[in-house]
Amino acid sequence: MLEERIAAFLAQRLRPALYPLRIPFDVGAWHLPGEPVPAHVALRADYEPFSVGDTWGQPWSTSWFTLRATVPKRWAGRRVEAVLDLGGGEGARSQALVRDAYGAPLQGLGAAHPDPVLVAGRAHGDDDVRLFVEASVSAAAADALPLRVGRADLAVRDEAVWRLSHDIRALHRLQLSLSDDVPRATRIRDALERAMDAVDPRAVGRTASAACAVLAPELARAVEPSSRPVLVVGESAPASLGAVPLHEAVRACARDFSTLVALADEYPGFVSVAPAVQHYAWMKQHEPHVFERLRKMVADGAWLPVGGLWAQADTELAGSESLVRQFVHGRRFLRGEFGADSDGVWLTDTDGVSPALPQIARAAGAHGLLVSRRDESRSRSTFAWEGIDGTVMLTRLTGRAAGPESDDASARSLHTLRNPDRATLERARRLADLDGPPSHTLHPAHDADVGARMRGALDLAPHAGAYTSQARTKRGNRMCEVLLHEVELWSATAAVRRGTPYPYDALNRIWKSVLTQQSHDVLAGAAVARARQDAEDAHHQAARRLTRLVHRALGPSGDIAVHNAAPFARREVVLLDGVVEGAAVAQGLPDGRCAVLAQAPAHGSGPVGIALDGTAPVTARRTREGHRVLDNGLVRVTIDGDGLVRSLVDPATGHEAIAPGGRGNLLELHRDEPVADPARTLALGSDRTRRDLIHAQDVELLANGPLVATVRVRRGNGRSVFTQDLTLTAGGPSLTVDTEVDWRERDTTLKQTWPLNGQASQVRCGIAFGHTVHAPGDGEERAAQRWVHIDAPTWTAGFAGDVTHGHDVVRRERCDGGTDTTLRHTLLRAPHSPDPHADRGVHRFRHTVRPGATVGDAVADGYRLDTPLRLSDGASSLRPLVRVDHPDVVVETVKLAEDRSGDVVVRLYEAGGNAARTTLTADFAVAEACTTDLIEENAVPHAHDGPHIHLKLRPFEIRTLRISRAEADEEPLGA
Structure with missing residues (x-):
């Protein structure tokens, strides 16, 4: 069988001949049982002698290796690589980041990154080589520990053997995609047989070029005009936050990003993406060398800043304003750091997408959604997706190139390569000019076939358990979302009423921390124990900081009050510690607390201990049946x-x-x-x-x-x-x-x-x-x-x-x-x-x-x-900044503008599913009112009648208003 002969030929003839010249590295090791350290610390560490065959590795531990060698003079002009095997076989038991002598990342190493490390494309000879390898082991590898280093060589790659290996793989792949009765399939099979016959087993390197010449005619055949190009995109897909602890997620990003950067240097025209903006922020903070390379690639068009979301969030479980801020912080980072923007949303490995997303994404400037996940239940991978408000977004599901038998042309127009290696790109480069379905290109394609329209949630995989798993993580997220809402509301109110400084910087830091933990693995409850603990710690830390900011915003006064951050007025019973002096009606409870009646307007403060005033008391009685x-x-x-x-x-x-x-x-x-x-x-x-x-x-x-x-x-x-x-x-x-x-x-x-x-x-x-x-x-x-x-x-x-x-x-x-x-x-x-x-x-x-x-x-x-109503002893009473007069119009957010202009931003939406007319009334002097997008940009002036702003909303419509205050606002309206 041809397949069996090719497999044996690649494994037994070409693979052993790929590196004909090699010398071993001198290896040293430094083992850390705890948290990882920065590279500059490892560069100065004391390394112990280490030999190939020695063992290393404990769960969640780090080992640093130093590698030294000198390129022999006779290798001058040859391609030289570092061929390393840290152990673990083909499973993802260990991962490593290879750095140069100065600590700058070169590329990842391990199951996700199997390529040897390029040391020199054309060596000079007598070059001194020093590399550092930062290696780690996950807890999942505990049953395979310790790992044994299998290889650490400096080697010359035989270019003819390399070319022949990938020529054979590319043509064989094409031959398998064709029917046996197609003449081209017969020609390819014959060429493959003749090429293998041309290789002398005793002189593989010297005869490999002759075999390549046999295959050249088939590789040179042009693409038929009917063949549809496939956009090949390299996607950074590090171990998600949740699959590993936070510090391991950062290191995984460094491995992925540095590898894609290295591949882009070798393969001009290869384009890469990273859907989560958070990953860029990690590189800026932890690996500035990689981040600067990314900046240059974006400028050169070799890296596309897609996505716009801060993290790969679980859109079904994250709150309304959180989804907005995912776009706000994501898109602002891309603009500020790369001078670029993204007009689409890119989600990876998500199980389901909320039907609220089309409107949110469109209002944030996105026009399309790409999900890196195939849904085999759908006949088409590209369709118009309609959200709950009627917003339609072009949506594409991708994950693998469709086969030639597929009638979904759009499925065959995009192929994302998760953490690609050289072999993948060699195949893509060869298939770019091959006659056969589908053809491949390393350059962007802009065509798309829009399929049928669909409505409702985008369910891509069973995930009903994710709605409940890891309840503490979900509670922590909700707690932080509520506190962030409170801080913004009360801080904006205090800024308008008292001139209290608004905590812009603190809010930005905390928002980003909370948004990061909304990663779909974490918020869905599919995180490993260490990652789950990281999330809980982040939530507790954020809650402590936010609580302090709430107290600062409410400020001192002399009266006890309740503060209602909800968008609806309230009159309800609250529980206080101890007895309330002067309460019109109070009830002592067995635990020592006291129940009183309180009331407060939406987004405002109110009194505690008010009278029932017609409100019937609650009674409890026992029936004869014991009920x-x-x-x-x-x-x-x-x-x-x-x-x-x-x-x-x-x-x-x-x-x-x-x-x-x-x-x-x-x-x-x-x-x-x-x-x-x-x-x-x-x-x-x-x-x-x-x-x-x-x-x-x-x-x-x-x-x-x-x-x-x-x-x-x-x-x-x-x-x-x-x-x-x-x-x-x-x-x-x-x-x-x-x-x-x-x-x-x-x-x-x-x-x-x-x-x-x-x-x-x-x-x-x-x-x-x-x-x-x-x-x-x-x-x-x-x-x-x-x-x-x-x-x-x-x-x-x-x-x-x-x-x-x-x-x-x-x-x-x-x-x-x-x-x-x-x-x-x-x-x-x-x-x-x-x-x-x-x-x-x-x-x-x-x-x-x-x-x-x-x-x-x-x-x-x-x-x-x-x-819940917030009780404060000694806090000032705050009047609401804004109010609306329609019961189905909900004011979701009140804050100051992100650009620090002092403008008040109000985000509201229609909640009942019906068209609504409402008037928003500001309780401060209004100079100007505008409607903006969710990023608080693209302002369109909106008429206002003094403090009154009249609005017409379609069902479920989200509206963001930016209200500029008049300069003389010492006497706010309603004072």
């Missing part, structure tokens, strides 16, 4: 002796929300054992393996009014402990459930179940800047941000959660012929890989359920739960 009934006139809840909700009534309509015989707030344990990728994949067992936590260990009434009524329930399952507080407050339209779980399960998923009375017609799920609409009943796990709304012809219900995303909705027929609809929040999972201790420990969740809720109610509940 506890909580009632505040807006909601009536019946809780049985096991702490399960047996009745949830909206007194205004009399509708019973809980299904007949149903038990609300039931906790379910599901066996969850995915076959592959357990952190991302949800594989719940059948109902036969489900365990319902029905029986309570303890149920007690903690508080019985007039402001707060709470029932506490304790349950257990093995070593896991579940404590829940079910609370109803005076004036509160929702039942609040606080759940604390000491989670000790493995390969198990925890769900909280609400069986609802009746057949739902629609389910709405909150996403960034809007919501999606689904038919109920399929039981598919979906992601929601903040809220879920269930709609039926005669009833509605709204659910909100402070941090959970995953949920499912199913419909079940009852024995009496009726139909129930059940919502199940997914609270926790316990995947065993890649973090064997994922989600173990104590977690806290807060959910609300609101019978009779409108969509607007659900949106507002989500924001209120997400952004």
Whole structure:
């Protein structure tokens, strides 16, 4: 067989002859058990003698090697390379970065970068060579440690053998793509046979050129006009943040970037990209030599600054403003450092993309989306993708070149090479001029075939488990997003009201830190333990800094107040430490805290300890059956002796929300054992393996009014402990459930179940800047941000959660012929890989359920739960800077402009899915108002009537307003 002969010929004849001349390096080693050190430290270290055959490596350790040799005079004019094998075979057990004598990176080395290191294209002879190799080992390689160095040679490459090797590979690849009955396939097979016959086994190097001459006619055949060019792009694809700790992700970028830079020097016309801007920032900080090379390549057109996103974010789980800032910080970096911009979005290895992205990307200046992932379920890889607001974005899925049998021409017009090597580019260079489908080029192609239009989320791979895995990481991200919103709001308010300096620099640093941890592996919960810990540490550090900035912005005063950073006015019960003097009504609680009533406008401050003023108090009573009934006139809840909700009534309509015989707030344990990728994949067992936590260990009434009524329930399952507080407050339209779980399960998923009375017609799920609409009943796990709304012809219900995303909705027929609809929040999972201790420990969740809720109610509940009222003793009361007069128009962000002009930036959107007219009123003197893009540029003047700005929004439209303040603003409007 030809295939077998070629494989043997390459392995047994050409490979041994590739490096006919070689000398060994003198090797020294320096082993570090802990964190890596900068190159300048390693250059001055004391190295111990080390020999080929010696071993090295511990998990997450670093070993530095120094290599010394002198090029023999007889090698003058030859290509000289460093041929190194640090051990580990073909698996990605070790990775290394080769540096020159001054510490500047040359290229990566290892499974992802197998090429030898170019020392000299034409050696002078008598050259002194010194290299440093920074090598590391991941924890995944623990079973293969220690590694054994197999080779460290300075060698001459035989150029004729090199050419012949790749001529054969290229033509053989083309021959395999052709049908056997095609005449060209026969000619290629014959040429390959004759070329191998032309090589003398005793003189491979001397006869390789003759074999190349045999193949030259077939390599020289021109491309048919009908052949479609394929853009070959080298893509930096380092180990993602999540697959490795932060410091290893930085080193992986250095390996990838330096390798692509080196390849560009050897292969003119080869173009490279790196989709995550964060990677450039790492190079600027840690590897300035590489970064300067990148700058030059961008200027020369050899590197395309694509993407525009700061990190390869999980667009389904990151918050609304976070997605905006991914573009803001990404595009500003590209402009500032490279003088370049990107008109597209490039996502790599993502499992799903939010349908909010088309509008966000377009408003940030992008016009197309490229996803480096194939979806075999789609017949076309290029299509028009319509977002929730109607914005359409040209979208292309890519990952491999389509075969000649594919009828999707657009799939065959782009081929991304993940971390390419010389062999890949040699093949691409040869195929650039070959007759056969598809042809290849190293230069950009700008054509595209647009396929059918699609709507909804872009689901590319199963990832339902990612909505829940690593709950602490998701909570940390949400906590930081809320605090960033608060800091910007209160700092902008303080700057306008009091002239307090705005913390531009601190916010930029913290935003970038938080955005970095939104990488799809990290936020999706698919991170290794070290990377997960890095994320938690980053979140805690950011939260501490942001909390200090909030306190600084609120400033000193003399009165206790509540500060409402949510975009909706609030009148609700708050809990204080100790007794509040002068409160109109207060309720002491068993834990020593005091409940009082407070109110505050949207984005403003308000008083604490106000009177009920017509608000009915909440009461708690016990029935003869032992049930506890909580009632505040807006909601009536019946809780049985096991702490399960047996009745949830909206007194205004009399509708019973809980299904007949149903038990609300039931906790379910599901066996969850995915076959592959357990952190991302949800594989719940059948109902036969489900365990319902029905029986309570303890149920007690903690508080019985007039402001707060709470029932506490304790349950257990093995070593896991579940404590829940079910609370109803005076004036509160929702039942609040606080759940604390000491989670000790493995390969198990925890769900909280609400069986609802009746057949739902629609389910709405909150996403960034809007919501999606689904038919109920399929039981598919979906992601929601903040809220879920269930709609039926005669009833509605709204659910909100402070941090959970995953949920499912199913419909079940009852024995009496009726139909129930059940919502199940997914609270926790316990995947065993890649973090064997994922989600173990104590977690806290807060959910609300609101019978009779409108969509607007659900949106507002989500924001209120997400952004608790902030109590401050001795802080000033701040009036809102802006307000809107339409209930479905949400002011998402209030801040000062990024250019430090002092202009106020307001970002708002229509949340109900309907066109809306609203008036935004500024509580300060307005000089000028403009509509801008999300980057706060391309300003278009907008008419204003004094402080009033009239707006017309389409469904789910995002609008960014830039408002310049009048110079004399000592007496703001409304003072």
